[in-house]
Amino acid sequence: MATSKLAITSLAAHIRPFTCSVASQPSRLAPHPPDLVRWIKREGGFVHHAVKLSQDTPFGIGLISTEQIAQGTDLISLPPHVPLRFRSDETAPSPLLAALARRVPGELWAMKLGLRLLQERANADSFWWPYISNLPETYTVPIFFPGEDIKNLQYAPLLHQVNKRCRFLLDFEREIRQTLEDVKASDHPFSGQDVNASALGWTMSAVSTRAFRLHGNRKVRGGSSDHVLMMLPLIDMCNHSFSPNVKIIQEQDGSDSNTLVKVVAETQVKENDPLLLNYGCLSNDFFLLDYGFVIESNPYDTIELKYDEGLLDAASMAAGVASPKFSSPAPWQHQLLSQLNLAGKMPNLKVTIGGQDTVEGRLLAAIRILLSGELVEVEKHDLETLKSLSSTAPLGIANEIAAFRTVIALCVIALSHFPTKIMEDEGILKQGVSDTAELSIKYRIQKKSMIIDVMKDLTRRVKLLSAQETPSAS
């Protein structure tokens, strides 16, 4: 008895509870967290004298430059022991943590490192506390939205992902509690603290919004370097832009295990400019799910559709095709669909509209082929040509117009699945709503705008083709 009492007393001195206190704006885990720049310098890192943390960027805290900086200048350098990573090898800090991490599905990549972050957050003596205490207390990712605002997203593939993550967090909470029920305090990976779904959601979001995938130090089989997810103190204060002015590079400082992570100016940085990194050319689905924001007119945004023969027949009939063949392709057409992985044993029926390609190549090729019906015409081209929107009317102008009209009809069908129109959404925003409702509504406005942009682009192409098809009367 006496021993266990002692264990609890001594444990209390070494844990940092997962509950959060009210903090200054924008809310951080500690009300007055330590100075990150000073900590990085104390640990042997480098921070350019003009790089400063700014509290009042449009996106929370960010880094700015207080003077003009030349392209190529080193701005931040982190020594190898500062990034926080999950090590699954023998240096793993706790075998139980490694066992829990093995139960995380691959697609929820952020949770593995999240377990490690939670372990350090629970430890009152953590080396990383100066960093962790500077992390946001809350995140705007949809797993924390009220149910009504999850529904407000109005886009089934995203709703599915959000629900899947929420379900995982609840199941994992149960699993962790069962696993750690009888574990001795000294072996407990979270310093004896109960881990609930909310703490798991916090840590998963901290990682998904801030971690970077970089080369690890170890060489993997084949000689190439592995990729490791890392949290990069201070560097992760850079906000996102598709036109970044800084980039992350890794530099070997002699020995194999000492990789320096650096931020350098990718372009000239002007006085008072924010330091911006490109988080990736991602759709708004990923930005919202993983980072908690959406980008207006995101050139990488897409919508996902199922390649469905009945839907395509309906779309092409709406586009004026008399008797479309999507439901009854000829054997040669079926064979080409298999080559596009849209038919056969294990087809991938998810296709996208929008983004850089405007129409996913596999979908465009399938529609061109199915609307053609002429094997001799189709055989003149390879699949890459048929998949490309920039190859002009490879199967003839009439075929191309019918194909574009079919995609436009698919867009109309996709739009009809959203219960509200953009104008209504804008009206709701004007009335004033909660932050999470605003984010949901902005997300669905962007999805619908993107579909409308694709329709406009294809309509313009149809007009140009129609002008070529009908010679003008002279």
Ligand SMILES: C[S@@+](CC[C@H](N)C(=O)[O-])C[C@H]1O[C@@H](n2cnc3c(N)ncnc32)[C@H](O)[C@@H]1O
């Ligand atoms: C790596 S952190 C950057 C530092 C962060 N602003 C902070 O206050 O700690 C990424 C988070 O910053 C915000 N953010 C970064 N870039 C953004 C952008 N372009 N638009 C909106 N929010 C952004 C989002 O909340 C995102 O999850």
